[in-house]
Amino acid sequence: MKWPGQNRTSHLFAAIGTIDDLNLSLQNRVALVAGSSRGIGKAIAAAFLREGCRVCITGRSEAPLSKALAEFEAEFGRECVISFCGDLTDSIMIEQALRRTHGRWRRLDVVVANLGSGSGKGGWQLESEEWERLFRLNFWGSVNLAQAATPLLAENQHGALLFIASITGVEATPAPLPYSAAKAALINYSKNLASQVAKLGVRVNCIAPGNVLFPGGTWERHLEKEKNKVMQMIDSSVPLARFGTPEEIASVAVFLCSDPATFITGACFKADGGQTRSY
Numbered sequence: 001m002k003w004p005g006q007n008r009t010s011h012l013f014a015a016i017g018t019i020d021d022l023n024l025s026l027q028n029r030v031a032l033v034a035g036s037s038r039g040i041g042k043a044i045a046a047a048f049l050r051e052g053c054r055v056c057i058t059g060r061s062e063a064p065l066s067k068a069l070a071e072f073e074a075e076f077g078r079e080c081v082i083s084f085c086g087d088l089t090d091s092i093m094i095e096q097a098l099r100r101t102h103g104r105w106r107r108l109d110v111v112v113a114n115l116g117s118g119s120g121k122g123g124w125q126l127e128s129e130e131w132e133r134l135f136r137l138n139f140w141g142s143v144n145l146a147q148a149a150t151p152l153l154a155e156n157q158h159g160a161l162l163f164i165a166s167i168t169g170v171e172a173t174p175a176p177l178p179y180s181a182a183k184a185a186l187i188n189y190s191k192n193l194a195s196q197v198a199k200l201g202v203r204v205n206c207i208a209p210g211n212v213l214f215p216g217g218t219w220e221r222h223l224e225k226e227k228n229k230v231m232q233m234i235d236s237s238v239p240l241a242r243f244g245t246p247e248e249i250a251s252v253a254v255f256l257c258s259d260p261a262t263f264i265t266g267a268c269f270k271a272d273g274g275q276t277r278s279y
Contacts, residue, residue, distance in 0.1 A: 022260060023259075023260075024051050024254065024255070024258035024259065024260060025258060025259035025260075026048065026051040026052055026053050026254070026257070026258055026259075027051070027052035027053075028052060028053070028054065029052075029053050029054070029107075029109035029110060030053065030054050030055075030056075030101065030102075030105045030107050030108050030109050030110070031045075031048045031053050031054070031055050031056070031109060031110035031111070031112065031257070032055075032056045032058070032097060032098065032101045032108065032110070032111050032112070032149070033045040033048065033055060033056070033057055033058070033112040033114060034058050034088045034097075034111075034112060034113055034114050034115050034145060035058065035059065035088070035114040035115055035116075035164075036055075036057040036058055036059065036068065036112075036114065037057065037058070037059030037061065037064040037065040037067075037068045038059075038064055038068065038214065038215070038216055038217075039212070039214045039216070039217050039246055040114060040164060040209065040212060040214070040246045040249050040250070041057075041112070041114040041164075042057070042068055042246065043214075043245075043246030043247050043249065043250035044112055044114065044246075044249070044250040044253045044254070045057045045068075045072070045081075046072070046250065047247070047250040047251065047253065047254045048110070048254060048257075049072060049075075049076045049080060049081060050076075051254060051258075053080075053109075053110070054079075054080050054081070054104075054105050055072075055080065055081050055082075056081075056082050056083065056084055056097065056100065056101040056104070057069060057072070057081065057082075057083050057084075058083065058084045058085070058086065058088055058097055059083075059085060060085070060086065060087050061085075062085050065083050065085050066083070068083075069081065069082075069083040082100065082101070082104055084096070084097040084100050084101070088115055088141060088145060089115060089136055089137055089140065089141030089144070090141075091144050091148070094144055094145050094148050094149075095148060098148055098149055098152060102152055107155065107156060108149065108152040108153055108155070108159070109153070109156060109158065109159060109160065110153075110159070110160045110161075110162070110257045111145065111146075111149040111153060111159075111160075111161050111162070112162045112164065112253060112257075113141075113142040113145050113146060113161070113162065113163045113164065114164040115137065115138070115141040115142050115145070115164075116137050116138035116141070116142075116164075116166075116179075116182070116183070117134075117137050117138070117179075119218065120133075120134050120176035120178060120179050121176060122174075122176055123177075124177060126177065126178065130178055131178045133178075134176065134178035134179050134182055135178060135181075135182045135185075137182075138179055138182035138183055138186065139182040139183075139185050139186050139189075142163055142186055142189075143186075143189060146161055146163075146193065146204075149161065150197055150200070150202055153200075153201075153202045154197070154200040154201055154202050156201070157200075157201030158201055158259075158262070159200075159201060159202040159203070160202070160203050160205075160256070160257035160258075161193075161197075161202060161203070161204045161205075162204075162205055162206070162207065162253055162256055162257055163186055163187075163189075163190045163204075163205070163206040163207070164206075164207055164209065164249075164253075165183045165186050165187050165190070165206050165207065165208045165209075165268065166179075166180075166183040166208055166209060167208045167209065167210045167270060167272045167275060167276050168180040168183050168184075169182075169183030169184040169185075169186065169187045169208060170184070170187065170208055170268070170270065170276055170278060171276045171277070171278055183208075186206070187206050187208065187268050190204055190205065190206040190266070190268065191204075191206075191266045191267075191268065194265045194266030195266060198265060203261075203262070203264065203265040204265055204266065205256045205261075205264060205265060205266070205267050205268070205269070206267070206268040206269070207249060207252055207253060207256070207268070207269050207270075207271060208268055208269070208270045208271070208272070208276075209244060209249050209271050209272065210238065210244055210270070210271065210272025210273055210275045210276070211234065211238065211243050211244060211272070211273070211275070212243060212244040212245065212246060212248075212249060213243035213244070213245070214245070214246050219243060237275055238272070238273040238274060238275045239273060239274035239275070240273035240274055241273075242273065243273075244271060244272070244273060248271060249271055252269055252271055256269065
């Protein structure tokens with residue numbers, strides 16, 4: 001028995017082949033990936049480089065950034081990747097990073113705002129300083145990067161701006177309140193910004209990752225302290241019953257910034273193994 005449209009869909013799959021055959025049209029485009037010396041950001045930078053992009057990676061600490069740069073140069077060539085060391089929640093550092101990237105390759109096509117930290121105090125009785133600190137890290141840094149980068153992204157009429165948020169911004173979790181509120185604000189900002197810069201030829205999207213495990217990350221530290229408790233939480237709350245990988249988030253990121261996704265803007269994609277229940 002055939003379901004409706006089966007023949008048409010079969011012909012479509014035959015035409016485009018597998019996902020590996022999909023042409024993302026990112027060859028020789030230029031991307032700046034914030035927070036890319038490790039974890040999700042590093043995986044995103046690697047994914048862009050594999051698609052033929054030229055990439056500026058950034059980080060706040062020189063040692064891990066230099067290590068990531070050396071790895072990328074060895075695999076993809078020195079002409080394809082540069083680095084910038086600095087705190088991209090600082091407006092001056094943002095301007096310098098953008099100037100370095102645009103100055104090197106004379107264009108900017110993609111900016112990934114992978115900024116923030118979930119490390120914070122629990123409970124509801126928190127000082128204003130804690131709220132301000134986590135909003136600066138998880139909201140204002142990304143906003144400042146977006147505002148500075150948008151005019152450069154608009155130059156080619158196909159710019160892509162991508163925010164890395166969190167599932168804490170779409171559903172109640174045990175995460176620190178200021179962190180969750182900041183990520184919720186970032187998702188809302190992303191959607192509203194998309195409608196305002198669409199006529200400039202800039203698309204804006206967001207990814208809300210779930211629990212992603214990588215060396216040096218928060219979940220690695222939690223596993224070291226209380227592995228059984230953490231794994232019970234994963235088994236009970238994540239339908240796929242496992243952590244995500246940085247590479248799985250990177251695959252979504254690269255697609256959203258590519259030509260096959262040019263009708264997608266103002267969207268927030270959850271990549272969480274089914275953990276959140278809301279749409």
